[in-house]
Amino acid sequence: MSKTPLLEIENLHAKVGDKEIIKGFNLTINEGEVHAVMGPNGAGKSTLSNVICGKPGYEITSGSIRFKGKDLTKMSVEERAREGIFLCMQYPVEIPGVPTTTFLKHAVNAVRKHRNQPELDTMEFVKMVREEGKKLGIDADMIKRPVNVGFSGGEKKRLETLQMTVLKPCFSILDEADSGLDIDALKVVSEGVNALRDGQRSMLVITHYQRLLNYVVPDFVHVYADGRIVKSGDKNLALELEEKGYAEFVKEK
Amino acid sequence: MTGLLQDIKLFGEYIPWLQALRNKGRDSFEEQGVPTAKTEAWKYTKPRDLNADDFVFLPSNFLDELRAETTEACCCHHENCDCSGDCRHEDCGCGHHHDDSHECGCGGECHCHNHELNLNYGIPFDAYQIHFVNGKFIPIFPALPRGVEIITLMEAVLIDEAKEHLGKIAELDGYPFAALNTAYMEEGIYIRINKDVKLDKPIMLINHTEAGSKNLFCNLRNLIVLENGAEAELVEWYKYAGAQKSRYFTNIVNEIVLGKNSRFNHYKLQDEAYKANHVSLSFVKQKAEAEYRSFCLQKGANIGRNEIKVRLTDEKASAEVNAAYIMSGWATLDTTTNIEHLAPQTFSEQLVKGVVNGDARGVFQGKIHIAPDAVQTAGHQLHKALLLSDTAEIDVKPELEIFADDVKCSHGAASGELDERQLFYMQSRGIGREEAKQILIDAYLEDVISKIQNEAVRNWIKSAAQTEPVK
Numbered sequence: 001m002s003k004t005p006l007l008e009i010e011n012l013h014a015k016v017g018d019k020e021i022i023k024g025f026n027l028t029i030n031e032g033e034v035h036a037v038m039g040p041n042g043a044g045k046s047t048l049s050n051v052i053c054g055k056p057g058y059e060i061t062s063g064s065i066r067f068k069g070k071d072l073t074k075m076s077v078e079e080r081a082r083e084g085i086f087l088c089m090q091y092p093v094e095i096p097g098v099p100t101t102t103f104l105k106h107a108v109n110a111v112r113k114h115r116n117q118p119e120l121d122t123m124e125f126v127k128m129v130r131e132e133g134k135k136l137g138i139d140a141d142m143i144k145r146p147v148n149v150g151f152s153g154g155e156k157k158r159l160e161t162l163q164m165t166v167l168k169p170c171f172s173i174l175d176e177a178d179s180g181l182d183i184d185a186l187k188v189v190s191e192g193v194n195a196l197r198d199g200q201r202s203m204l205v206i207t208h209y210q211r212l213l214n215y216v217v218p219d220f221v222h223v224y225a226d227g228r229i230v231k232s233g234d235k236n237l238a239l240e241l242e243e244k245g246y247a248e249f250v251k252e253k
Numbered sequence: 254m255t256g257l258l259q260d261i262k263l264f265g266e267y268i269p270w271l272q273a274l275r276n277k278g279r280d281s282f283e284e285q286g287v288p289t290a291k292t293e294a295w296k297y298t299k300p301r302d303l304n305a306d307d308f309v310f311l312p313s314n315f316l317d318e319l320r321a322e323t324t325e326a327c328c329c330h331h332e333n334c335d336c337s338g339d340c341r342h343e344d345c346g347c348g349h350h351h352d353d354s355h356e357c358g359c360g361g362e363c364h365c366h367n368h369e370l371n372l373n374y375g376i377p378f379d380a381y382q383i384h385f386v387n388g389k390f391i392p393i394f395p396a397l398p399r400g401v402e403i404i405t406l407m408e409a410v411l412i413d414e415a416k417e418h419l420g421k422i423a424e425l426d427g428y429p430f431a432a433l434n435t436a437y438m439e440e441g442i443y444i445r446i447n448k449d450v451k452l453d454k455p456i457m458l459i460n461h462t463e464a465g466s467k468n469l470f471c472n473l474r475n476l477i478v479l480e481n482g483a484e485a486e487l488v489e490w491y492k493y494a495g496a497q498k499s500r501y502f503t504n505i506v507n508e509i510v511l512g513k514n515s516r517f518n519h520y521k522l523q524d525e526a527y528k529a530n531h532v533s534l535s536f537v538k539q540k541a542e543a544e545y546r547s548f549c550l551q552k553g554a555n556i557g558r559n560e561i562k563v564r565l566t567d568e569k570a571s572a573e574v575n576a577a578y579i580m581s582g583w584a585t586l587d588t589t590t591n592i593e594h595l596a597p598q599t600f601s602e603q604l605v606k607g608v609v610n611g612d613a614r615g616v617f618q619g620k621i622h623i624a625p626d627a628v629q630t631a632g633h634q635l636h637k638a639l640l641l642s643d644t645a646e647i648d649v650k651p652e653l654e655i656f657a658d659d660v661k662c663s664h665g666a667a668s669g670e671l672d673e674r675q676l677f678y679m680q681s682r683g684i685g686r687e688e689a690k691q692i693l694i695d696a697y698l699e700d701v702i703s704k705i706q707n708e709a710v711r712n713w714i715k716s717a718a719q720t721e722p723v724k
């Protein structure tokens with residue numbers, strides 16, 4: 001069975017300021033696949049996810065990123081999101097003064113508009129958010145509060161998962177989705193993530209620890225060190241890393 | 254003489270006290286002139302356009318009728334001139350233009366009686382409506398409840414109602430445009446709310462400008478009197494339609510007298526055409542325990558200045574003066590306040606927030622004066638601005654003059670930019686960058702707009718703040 005590539009990253013090099021962080025990164029993710037990228041702190045994992053999303057401040061010096069066959073690097077941040085890329089952020093941003101519902105409604109309708117779906121009216125929207133929120137342990141009170149303001153680490157990650165659930169992206173990047181989560185929250189978030197796995201949607205799970213991969217089981221695992229993938233394998237590679245650590249992959253300096 | 258001072262026949266020139274007042278205004282404006290860069294109170298806001306010599310002052314239509322009733326020599330019915338009924342009133346000196354020949358120089362836009370008026374501007378909430386078009390009163394009066402009077406200022410002059418306060422609340426020295434306004438005092442309304450009467454819905458004063466290509470000079474003078482224990486709300490709405498290129502000038506003075514224990518909510522939306530000049534001065538005098546609350550959103554005009562001077566003359570009077578401004582292009586929008594605490598236990602609170610884009614300039618000058626006797630008073634003031642471009646500018650001049658002990662006073666100012674991380678976060682969820690900016694701007698203005706007590710007015714101002722001014 002031939003697979004349809006969704007995300008194709010070829011020989012990517014990227015800089016932050018004068019510092020080259022991504023140094024020849026190659027990865028192809030096909031439709032329906034879940035890939036895990038594991039690496040030590042400072043390896044450039046967040047940088048990779050930010051570059052895929054088009055965050056300003058990063059310069060691609062060579063290589064290419066294609067999404068559904070299109071050159072991703074030519075698209076604005078919002079175009080990428082509307083095309084179906086979602087970044088579950090390691091450090092979600094607080095937006096004082098903007099109620100979470102308002103923010104969610106703008107996002108959902110922007111994406112729906114792009115997909116030629118009618119905008120949801122307030123009733124439909126509230127109903128959907130309530131139902132999906134409930135599954136993630138998010139109550140009505142929480143989504144009335146300003147976006148991420150005063151949220152605990154766990155609440156922030158739940159809200160990220162809620163956003164992913166209602167935006168229904170075809171490609172999600174989870175950047176350290178498990179950081180700051182206790183075991184119960186981890187289960188809730190993982191269930192939310194797994195609910196989106198339908199054999200069509202793809203994911204890139206970025207993590208330092210193997211723990212999350214017990215719940216979101218990847219099809220492929222890659223070791224990322226010094227700006228490139230140094231080893232690939234199946235889910236057992238994650239267990240191996242957990243045991244041995246990253247030492248053998250990190251260059252002696 | 255400048256282009257703003259012209260020889261124009263005004264209503265009631267034969268009324269000595271009125272004419273004396275006008276003459277005083279005229280002398281004072283001649284002495285002060287249009288402010289220059291050297292005028293301290295106008296050092297940030299430079300009304301250069303007002304030195305132009307092509308201002309057109311439209312004669313009042315409605316006041317002709319009053320004039321006809323009160324001036325014996327009027328030839329309105331062609332009795333006194335030998336025209337046999339077909340004169341166009343140019344020669345007889347009655348000042349009438351009752352035909353539709355538009356010889357008043359309006360170029361067809363003067364709204365003579367013969368022209369049908371469309372006053373349906375989509376008034377967003379139930380209100381007692383008072384309409385002006387190009388600064389001229391449209392004689393349609395709302396049905397009012399008992400104990401409330403709204404008449405034209407000149408009618409109020411005729412029946413001696415206005416005499417007690419007119420010109421006594423406004424100051425001329427240091428206020429050149431109040432002086433100019435006084436010299437031309439004619440159009441405007443008089444509002445009186447009787448003792449203990451609580452008005453059930455806001456009064457809305459709309460001045461709708463259709464200047465065409467003319468640089469109209471509109472001069473409005475309103476006198477508002479709340480007797481002891483009265484409560485009322487006034488909404489002023491300055492808007493325009495049609496060609497927007499005119500540098501028309503709207504000059505407003507409100508004199509507001511608040512009796513003991515009265516409450517007055519004063520709201521305003523300044524949405525003039527982008528080349529217009531809008532100068533507004535409200536002089537407020539408050540008796541004991543009177544409460545004055547104002548909110549003004551400025552989003553139009555090239556030069557827009559909303560100035561409020563409050564005198565808290567008796568104990569426990571309080572004033573809340575809030576404002577917001579949203580601007581781009583080359584505009585200068587100015588909020589100037591002066592709160593005088595003249596008695597013990599008086600309170601004032603001010604929050605002014607602005608959003609400045611393009612090459613625009615926001616100005617806030619806020620003065621709090623606390624007189625020697627005014628002990629146990631509190632006066633607080635805060636100005637904040639959001640700068641959306643590198644060339645946007647704000648000038649802030651807070652002034653505290655404190656001559657009493659045992660007072661609580663503060664002022665503060667802050668300016669910032671939109672947070673790129675917040676914009677990225679929203680964009681990464683599919684929200685367009687411009688939409689994301691608007692969400693942040695709305696959030697920025699939320700706290701100041703939420704100070705508007707009347708919910709309908711608040712929602713109206715909120716949606717006005719969300720709509721980009723037309724270029």
Ligand SMILES: Nc1ncnc2c1ncn2[C@@H]1O[C@H](COP(=O)(O)OP(=O)(O)O)[C@@H](O)[C@H]1O
Pocket residue numbers: 016017019021039040041042043044045046047048057
């Ligand atoms: N904005 C930035 N400016 C300079 N250096 C940065 C910036 N962001 C990240 N870096 C550096 O890039 C490297 C990779 O960071 P990051 O992608 O956050 O790593 P990871 O997510 O794998 O821990 C680190 O050495 C970090 O210090």
Ligand SMILES: [Mg+2]
Pocket residue numbers: 045046047090175176
């Ligand atoms: Mg990271």
